[in-house]
Amino acid sequence: MEITDVKIFPVNEKRVKAYASIVFDDCFIVRDLKVIHGDSKLFVAMPSKKMKDGSYRDTVHPLNNATRQKIESSVLEAYEKEVNKQPSQ
Numbered sequence: 001m002e003i004t005d006v007k008i009f010p011v012n013e014k015r016v017k018a019y020a021s022i023v024f025d026d027c028f029i030v031r032d033l034k035v036i037h038g039d040s041k042l043f044v045a046m047p048s049k050k051m052k053d054g055s056y057r058d059t060v061h062p063l064n065n066a067t068r069q070k071i072e073s074s075v076l077e078a079y080e081k082e083v084n085k086q087p088s089q
Contacts, residue, residue: 001025003070006078008035017042018082020075030060033071035079042079044072 005023018035032047046058062068 003074006074008075008078008082010079010082018079020044020078022071022075033075035075042076044075 001024003022003024004026005021007021009019009021011018015037016034017037019031020033020035021029021031022033023029030047034045036043036045046061048056048058051057062071
């Protein structure tokens with residue numbers, strides 16, 4: 001399974017820096033990943049929904065660390081390219 005497309009949608013929020021969509025094998029899309037500015041670095045959060053008890057639960061997530069790292073590196077690379085091509089404000 002390969003990531004065939006990544007789209008980045010920058011936002012101007014305190015911790016959330018962008019939303020992302022990724023496409024696998026040109027046939028399966030996952031929307032609403034978040035690029036988040038953590039305490040020491042950027043990371044990618046999976047799409048989630050709020051539960052009745054107020055907690056959040058991922059609605060889509062990788063089943064192993066290698067896949068998580070592949071998704072995160074692809075999304076963060078696309079994020080850096082998107083941010084670097086936008087004019088400074």
